[in-house]
Amino acid sequence: MQNDSAAVAPAADGNSAVDLASFQPRSQARKDPRWVRYLLVGTTYLVIGLLVAVPLAHVFFQAFSAGVGAYFQKLLGDKDTLHAIFLTLMVSPVAVAMNVVFGIAAAWAIARFEFPGRALLVSLIDLPMSISPVVAGLVFMLVLGLQSSLGQWLREHGWQIIFAPPGLVLATAFITFPLVARELVPLLEAEGADEEMAALSLGANGWAMFWRVTLPNLRWGLLYGIILCNARAMGEFGAVHVVSGRISGQTDTLPLRVEKLFQEYDIQGAFAAASVLTLVAILTLIGKSLLERKVHQG
Amino acid sequence: MRTITRRVLPGFGLTLGLSVTYLSLLVLIPLTACVVKSLDLTLEEFMRAAWSPRARAAYWLTFECALIAALINIVLGLVVSWTLVRYKFPFKTLIDALVDVPLALPTAVTGLVYASLYVKGGWLGQFLTPLGIEVAYTKLGIVLVLIFTGFPFVVRSVQPVLAELDSDEEEAAAVMGSSRWHTFRHVIFPHLLPPLLSGFTLAFARGVGEYGSVVFISSNMPFKTEIAAVLIVSRLEEFAYREAAAVAVVMLGFSFVLLVLISLAERWSQPHAK
Numbered sequence: 001m002q003n004d005s006a007a008v009a010p011a012a013d014g015n016s017a018v019d020l021a022s023f024q025p026r027s028q029a030r031k032d033p034r035w036v037r038y039l040l041v042g043t044t045y046l047v048i049g050l051l052v053a054v055p056l057a058h059v060f061f062q063a064f065s066a067g068v069g070a071y072f073q074k075l076l077g078d079k080d081t082l083h084a085i086f087l088t089l090m091v092s093p094v095a096v097a098m099n100v101v102f103g104i105a106a107a108w109a110i111a112r113f114e115f116p117g118r119a120l121l122v123s124l125i126d127l128p129m130s131i132s133p134v135v136a137g138l139v140f141m142l143v144l145g146l147q148s149s150l151g152q153w154l155r156e157h158g159w160q161i162i163f164a165p166p167g168l169v170l171a172t173a174f175i176t177f178p179l180v181a182r183e184l185v186p187l188l189e190a191e192g193a194d195e196e197m198a199a200l201s202l203g204a205n206g207w208a209m210f211w212r213v214t215l216p217n218l219r220w221g222l223l224y225g226i227i228l229c230n231a232r233a234m235g236e237f238g239a240v241h242v243v244s245g246r247i248s249g250q251t252d253t254l255p256l257r258v259e260k261l262f263q264e265y266d267i268q269g270a271f272a273a274a275s276v277l278t279l280v281a282i283l284t285l286i287g288k289s290l291l292e293r294k295v296h297q298g
Numbered sequence: 299m300r301t302i303t304r305r306v307l308p309g310f311g312l313t314l315g316l317s318v319t320y321l322s323l324l325v326l327i328p329l330t331a332c333v334v335k336s337l338d339l340t341l342e343e344f345m346r347a348a349w350s351p352r353a354r355a356a357y358w359l360t361f362e363c364a365l366i367a368a369l370i371n372i373v374l375g376l377v378v379s380w381t382l383v384r385y386k387f388p389f390k391t392l393i394d395a396l397v398d399v400p401l402a403l404p405t406a407v408t409g410l411v412y413a414s415l416y417v418k419g420g421w422l423g424q425f426l427t428p429l430g431i432e433v434a435y436t437k438l439g440i441v442l443v444l445i446f447t448g449f450p451f452v453v454r455s456v457q458p459v460l461a462e463l464d465s466d467e468e469e470a471a472a473v474m475g476s477s478r479w480h481t482f483r484h485v486i487f488p489h490l491l492p493p494l495l496s497g498f499t500l501a502f503a504r505g506v507g508e509y510g511s512v513v514f515i516s517s518n519m520p521f522k523t524e525i526a527a528v529l530i531v532s533r534l535e536e537f538a539y540r541e542a543a544a545v546a547v548v549m550l551g552f553s554f555v556l557l558v559l560i561s562l563a564e565r566w567s568q569p570h571a572k
Contacts, residue, residue: 030384030468032478037385044381044393047374050422051446052396055411058421062414102320105313113310121317123561128325130557132507134527135546138534139328142335147539174324197306206308235404237510238527242534255406255510262410262514271414274407281402285395288402 059278062271074272080248081273084257091165091253092233095172096180099229100222103180108214111188122185128177136174137242140167163245168253171239176232183225184218187295191217220294227291231284235277329550336543348544355521356529357548363437363525364505367444371501372494374445375452382453383460401450409514412443416515435517440525443511448501455497456490463489496563503556507549 032040064071075081109115110122128136144161145151154161161167195217199209215222237255244251252260254273261270336344347353381387382394400408416423416433426433433439463486471481509527516523524532526549533542 030465030472032384036478040377040381041385041387044378044387047378047449048393048396051449052399054421055408055415055446056396056399058411058415059407098320102317105320106317108309109314109317112307113314115310115314121321123557124321124325127329127557130503130507130553130560131329132509132527132549132553134509134530135332135507135549135553138530138542138546139332141534142539142543143328143331145539170324174328177324193307200306200308210309231402235402235406237404237406238507241509242531255404258404258406258410259514262413267414270410274404274410277404277407281399281404281407284402285398288398289395 056278056282059271059275062268063275065271066268070268071272071275074266074269075276078269080252081254081257081261081269083249084252084254084273085276087165087168087252088234088254091168091172092230094169095176095233096226096229098169098173099176099180100226102177103184103225104215104218104222106181107184107188107218110185112193125178125181128174133175133236133238134242137171137239140170140174140239140243144170162243163247163251165251167243168240168251171243172233172236175236175239176229179229179232180222180225183221183228183295187218187221188214220291224288224291224295227284227287231281234280332543333547333550336540336547339540339544343540344544347538347541348548352520352524353526353529353545353548356524356526356545359437359440359523360506360525360527363440363444364502364508367441367448367505368498368502370441370445371449371452372498375449375456375497376490376494378449379453379456379460383457397450397453399450400446400448405447405508405510406514408443408446409511412439412446412511413514416442434515435523437516437523439515440512440523443515444505444508447508447511448505451500451504452494452497455493455500459490459493492563492566495566496560499556499560499563503553503560506552506556 106121106125110118141162142148143150144154144167146155146162151162159166161170195213196209199213200206204212235255236253237259240253241256241259244253244256246252246256246260248260254277258270258273258277261267261273336348339347378393378397382390382397413434415421416426416439418424418427418434420434423434431438433442467485468481471485472478476485507527509525509531512525513528513531516525516528518524518528518532520529526545530542530545530549533539533545
């Protein structure tokens with residue numbers, strides 16, 4: 001019905017066709033020919049369908065291909081997969097917490113003060129985004145691995161960083177380094193300092209101002225940054241791959257476990273582990289779109 | 299205003315000190331150490347490690363696949379963002395949300411799914427293999443996963459610009475008898491060029507550094523389907539740390555050039571932002 005009226009609409013006078021307004025933007029002049037519209041919409045369905053929707057469906061189809069029981073058997077019955085889930089749940093929050101503290105500090109310094117080197121600091125924050133994860137992992141390997149003198153020294157004092165959880169945390173923190181700061185800097189700049197100045201002039205000290213004014217104003221943006229940062233942290237592969245040493249049941253995070261199961265031809269097990277990560281990604285996107293409205297309302 | 303707040307607002311020293319310390323410890327010092335480490339090698343050794351025929355083949359493959367994928371993404375990203383901004387169609391909100399999936403999905407999952415979909419008996423491979431199109435374990439597969447990881451960057455760069463495009467110029471062109479294609483080509487497209495370029499460089503940079511998804515779908519054969527990141531990992535597995543560092547330094551140099559290009563492209567696409 002709606003299609004019919006849209007098809008007739010070009011002949012009708014623009015104002016009378018109410019349906020038309022919902023089908024095309026504002027004026028006749030900006031309307032594309034019908035075959036172009038169908039072609040482009042069809043291409044969009046095809047692109048998103050083949051590139052994104054089919055792979056997403058495939059993850060869950062493969063994971064559950066032998067039934068729900070077998071799925072949970074693969075996921076929870078495998079000691080190494082369970083440990084990988086546990087390790088991922090330990091490593092990501094630490095890396096995210098480090099980046100949250102940094103993000104808040106950097107946002108406060110950058111958005112509230114003018115100082116020499118400010119532009120340089122802003123661009124250095126983005127630096128890890130343009131470095132290949134494998135190179136990032138390698139960098140930590142070279143500095144803290146056993147073949148380096150610092151790594152030797154740490155080892156003699158009982159600290160193992162590389163091929164151990166601390167290395168995983170460092171590599172993950174490096175990769176997700178800019179994600180919180182990036183959200184907070186523009187937000188804090190947009191807020192302005194008026195409320196904070198008011199709090200100070202009413203006698204609040206710095207920490208009271210921070211906990212009662214700055215942080216509450218930033219809360220949705222902060223949550224948004226944490227969600228994005230966490231998704232990247234849990235899914236990080238390349239950097240973690242290099243520093244972990246991939247010892248089953250010890251330094252395998254969930255994405256590394258997916259690779260190992262794939263290499264061992266345990267396809268169903270690999271997909272069961274992958275389905276957990278996919279679920280995290282989907283929940284992240286839902287949370288992100290819910291928060292987007294709040295953040296952009298201010 | 300900033301010069302006033304500096305004297306009034308607290309915490310400048312603390313927050314700046316904390317930021318710079320953390321940045322140095324986590325990013326700057328390790329990166330410098332990596333470069334210094336590769337300088338342990340003499341120039342000749344460095345060249346042998348970083349510029350061997352196998353390494354050159356890997357750089358070229360990385361560059362080539364990332365470039366092809368980013369170019370395809372320009373077209374796909376333009377079509378998808380155009381339909382999302384201009385048309386109404388069923389499941390539009392869902393499609394819009396699905397565009398972000400590659401940004402959130404772990405690369406290992408991407409690699410696993412694509413490898414499984416496109417092998418000979420896979421959901422999609424079963425249709426393509428009879429036609430002589432081999433995706434899994436070939437260069438085509440690498441390009442395909444790079445298209446997947448890169449295309450949100452183009453869509454998310456173009457979409458806001460397209461949505462805020464002023465309709466006046468377009469209407470004026472139509473009133474003066476310009477055909478729809480002519481209007482697009484000469485009135486709309488020039489506005490889209492900067493965000494397209496910025497999306498292209500972001501997708502390209504992401505593609506050059508990508509490891510997780512590629513390692514699953516490629517056969518990782520030296521000289522054929524081995525990208526630079528995979529070469530670094532296999533050097534590491536041979537415990538050839540300095541050789542790995544040499545390849546990494548070449549990659550770092552390349553990322554640095556890209557970073558400069560990205561910031562130039564961003565400045566060009568948002569001339570009003572500071």
